[in-house]
Structure formats: structure tokens, C-alpha cells
Amino acid sequence: MTFLVTGATGTIGSEVHRLFAERGVSEVRALVHDPRKVGQVEAQGATPMVDSFEDEAALATAMADVETVIRITSANASAEIQASNAICAARAANVNRIVRISAIKADPDGPTNNTRTHGKTETDNIKSGIGYVILRPNLFMQSLFMAADQISQQGQFSFAMGKGRMGMIDTRDVAACAVDCTLSDQWDGEVFELTGPETLSYFDVAIVLSDLRGKPTAYQPISPEDIYSKTEGMGWGDWPAALARDYGQAYASDWGNFTTGNVEKITGTSPRSFSAFAAEVFLPALGELRTQTKKAAC
16 A cells, blocks of 8 residues: 655654654655655655645645545645645545544634634545544644743743643654554544643643753743734744734633543553653753754854
């Protein structure tokens, strides 16, 4: 069987390729938008397909003879159109199944533009007649990397989630679920909310980081309006600024305050805790960042 991974060089896509290689799955194609990243997927044993969701002919080539597509789309203003193009190409190529990485509580009437986009895409996917598994991850633990510089330099970080508690999930567990749903038909036709093992606020995250770092780390919440202004002021535009604002409002209201047993149900393994993520992934990266900063200052 041949599998296609879109969003192949992102955080989840890269881990998907690593897991495929670990399991000896060789017939894997990787949809790559940036030709400079071809070597990255080749090193992971995948066949790169330089393509864009706007190029119908290239999409058709990428999906020819593909059994399952793992559909990962970055949050952006064109995501709904990109997903629609991918579904049309998959249907034309007689793809058997789409394993869709969606978003927490995806719903056409949801609180954020990303929630609504994924909700509409899920509906299109189900109506297409193509087999599907839909995975809806809660807040990524890896989102903390957006504050890595601030933590490294100031010992504190800011988000707009207030005191809200969230069932944060490590993207490595999202990738593991995607791979297991690709290699088995056991979960076809299912929709899963994916979470970590516990709910945490960013105040809790700061406590964990303080303990592991051996130095104080503080969380300073800011308002959703302030995160909107900050994001737009960085030149990112209205769409991502509204996304940051609206997710902040939603999570601050405890919208993400739940856990499920779905990661263990699918993979047979408990999801990673935030402490494990911080020790294994975040703090080593933070150490590398400090080293790079010191070298740049010399």
C-alpha cells in the first residue's frame, strides 16, 4: 500500500514519517510545498512530492494509487479551500481513506475561525464518500515553543488563556494515533477528541517548568485583546490575530478543560504528560536556544 502525508515537514508530519520508518513502512509519499525541504523527508525514507494544494495536476499525481492520505493542514486563511481541493483530488484518485488531523471540538459554529474551518472540512470529508478517521487534538504542548525566547531571556511567558485548564497533548501522541489509524481499518468512520492525561493551566505549566529548570518560571496572562494587538502588530495580519484572540477567550473559559482516553484506546499507550514533554523535548531545546544566543553575542 502507498500512503500520502500532507503537511509532511511540520511537527506532526515529521513525527509521522519517523514512526513509519520505525515500523518499516516504506511506501510513503510526502507532500512538500518548499523544495528546500525535500532532503528532510528523503532522510526519513519518504518520497517527496513537491506540490501545493492549489495545483490540481500535481495533487492528482501525488494521490495516484494512494490507499490512505494523512491530511494535515496548517491553520491559515486558505485552509478550507486547500482541504476542499485535497478532498476532490482524493475522490478522483479513488483514495480509500483520509485520516484527518482536525481541531479540538471542530464545528461550523465554533468559537474560532480555525474551529469553524475544520468543522466545515469534516462535513465535506464525510459527505465525500471517502472513508475517514477524524482526530481532534486539544491544545498542543508544543505551542509553548512560541514563548521559548521569552522564557529563556526573562524567566516568564505570556498567553491569553487566563486561568483556563486544558487537556494539552504532545504532538508525538497525535502522530502515533494518525499512524495507527492509517495502518488499521479498526477506527474507520470514527471521530476522536485527543488529549493528554491531565488538564493543566499555564500557571500549572509554570510550576512544572520551575521545578524542572531549578529556577523560577512565571506565567503572566494577558487579555485576548492584547494578544490580538500583539499578533497583528508583528505583521501577521487579521486572520492569525483573530485566531489567537478567539482561542484565548475560548480556553480561558475552560472550553478545553477535559480529557479522554482516546490516545490509549487507539495506540494502546498512555499519552505523555506535560512533565515528560518538558523534560524530553522543551528543556533540551531551550538549552540549545541559550547556547545559540550566547554564541551570537560573542
